Amino acid sequence: MALPLFANDILTIDIGFRYIKILQIKRKKNNSLVVVNFGIGDTPKGCIKNGAINDKERVIAEIKKVMHEQNLDAKEAKIVISGTNIITRIMMIDKVPEEEVDKKAWEEIKESLPINFSEHSVDYKLLGVINENGTEKIKLFVTAVSKKIITSYIDILNSLNLKPVAVDTPANSISKFFQKEVKYEESENWIKKKRRIKSSSSNTYAVIDMGSETTIVNIIKDKSPEFNRVLLMGGSNIDNAIARTLELEQRHMDKAERYKKMYGIAVKDPNNELENTCCKTAKAVVDEIIKNIKVCFDFYQNRCAGETVSRIYTIGGGSMLKGLGDYMEQTLDVPVYPINALTIDGIEFVQGLNLEKINYLINAIGVSF
Numbered sequence: 001m002a003l004p005l006f007a008n009d010i011l012t013i014d015i016g017f018r019y020i021k022i023l024q025i026k027r028k029k030n031n032s033l034v035v036v037n038f039g040i041g042d043t044p045k046g047c048i049k050n051g052a053i054n055d056k057e058r059v060i061a062e063i064k065k066v067m068h069e070q071n072l073d074a075k076e077a078k079i080v081i082s083g084t085n086i087i088t089r090i091m092m093i094d095k096v097p098e099e100e101v102d103k104k105a106w107e108e109i110k111e112s113l114p115i116n117f118s119e120h121s122v123d124y125k126l127l128g129v130i131n132e133n134g135t136e137k138i139k140l141f142v143t144a145v146s147k148k149i150i151t152s153y154i155d156i157l158n159s160l161n162l163k164p165v166a167v168d169t170p171a172n173s174i175s176k177f178f179q180k181e182v183k184y185e186e187s188e189n190w191i192k193k194k195r196r197i198k199s200s201s202s203n204t205y206a207v208i209d210m211g212s213e214t215t216i217v218n219i220i221k222d223k224s225p226e227f228n229r230v231l232l233m234g235g236s237n238i239d240n241a242i243a244r245t246l247e248l249e250q251r252h253m254d255k256a257e258r259y260k261k262m263y264g265i266a267v268k269d270p271n272n273e274l275e276n277t278c279c280k281t282a283k284a285v286v287d288e289i290i291k292n293i294k295v296c297f298d299f300y301q302n303r304c305a306g307e308t309v310s311r312i313y314t315i316g317g318g319s320m321l322k323g324l325g326d327y328m329e330q331t332l333d334v335p336v337y338p339i340n341a342l343t344i345d346g347i348e349f350v351q352g353l354n355l356e357k358i359n360y361l362i363n364a365i366g367v368s369f
């Protein structure tokens with residue numbers, strides 16, 4: 001019997017407030033990953049409250065439906081937890097000999113994290129040594145997740161008869177994704193455009209996940225996650241604002257979302273009154289989101305001894321908002337790269353897959369590594 005070319009397929013699942021993303025992935029012998037197929041389902045309304053899944057049955061039913069429709073039949077799964085449930089902190093400890101780092105790290109974590117340690121799963125990564133006012137300090141990236149939340153995600157996988165292989169955070173899956181070499185097909189126009197923007201050569205970049213209820217700001221330096229903040233604002237705030245401005249009823253919220261997708265924030269036809277109104281309304285929300293992103297960048301630089309962010313990658317459905325990339329570049333003065341414009345070493349897609357939706361899938365791809 002011929003040896004199978006691939007090891008077992010796995011499913012990866014990212015349950016967002018608006019869409020559920022499910023991918024089937026194979027690992028090739030050379031270790032590169034192949035996305036075999038994927039499906040995107042609608043998260044049933046009202047199933048997720050404050051980041052926790054409070055109506056598992058309806059979520060499970062939707063996942064089953066998508067799996068069936070797209071023929072996703074792997075038996076093992078990895079899942080990403082919703083960002084709003086996770087505590088992340090950058091901490092500094094005095095530099096101590098290597099064998100004492102772990103003890104010192106846990107002392108600091110126990111002292112400064114305001115959580116019940118028996119109810120949380122806590123983890124840290126060493127980010128290296130920095131010099132703070134003449135003293136050498138070790139920088140830590142600390143993550144804490146409630147054990148109850150982890151169990152609820154495992155329950156979902158069990159109910160789907162899937163063997164849970166990993167439950168991970170968005171910050172980890174994003175940083176794993178960006179471990180890979182990210183490449184651009186840089187056209188002449190593209191290069192000219194980028195030259196107009198001040199670009200620092202630091203190896204620090206931001207990955208901004210523009211979701212429906214949340215915008216997650218990740219800062220990655222030398223491929224390690226250094227900062228993660230979940231802003232409780234996203235695409236649905238734009239829908240709500242458009243609905244309010246147009247005085248649409250709650251049940252016509254899908255209309256507001258449609259206008260948002262159609263018009264974005266850059267007016268194309270100045271004579272179209274509806275377009276002008278929607279763009280202006282959407283832009284006001286985007287301004288608020290960008291203001292908060294800027295606060296994160298400043299905090300990272302001033303309080304976490306971080307470097308200037310040299311580029312921004314945008315992911316998530318909200319990153320498709322028309323005119324967003326250019327507007328972000330102007331306001332933040334940092335080059336913005338939408339994820340759909342790149343190719344990534346070590347990740348392949350089966351021919352024929354519709355890759356227009358790749359920006360939705362980054363969390364679910366990252367968790368597969």
Ligand SMILES: Nc1ncnc2c1ncn2[C@@H]1O[C@H](COP(=O)(O)OP(=O)(O)OP(=O)(O)O)[C@@H](O)[C@H]1O
Pocket residue numbers: 015016017018019020082210211212213214215234235236257260261262315316317318319320321322360
């Ligand atoms: N073309 C588009 N223009 C603007 N917004 C879009 C477009 N396509 C999708 N969106 C928005 O993207 C959001 C959904 O993206 P995504 O699936 O990344 O969010 P989510 O993961 O469900 O939410 P969260 O991350 O907050 O849990 C919705 O607000 C949707 O309206």
Ligand SMILES: [Mg+2]
Pocket residue numbers: 015016017209211212316
């Ligand atoms: Mg999301």
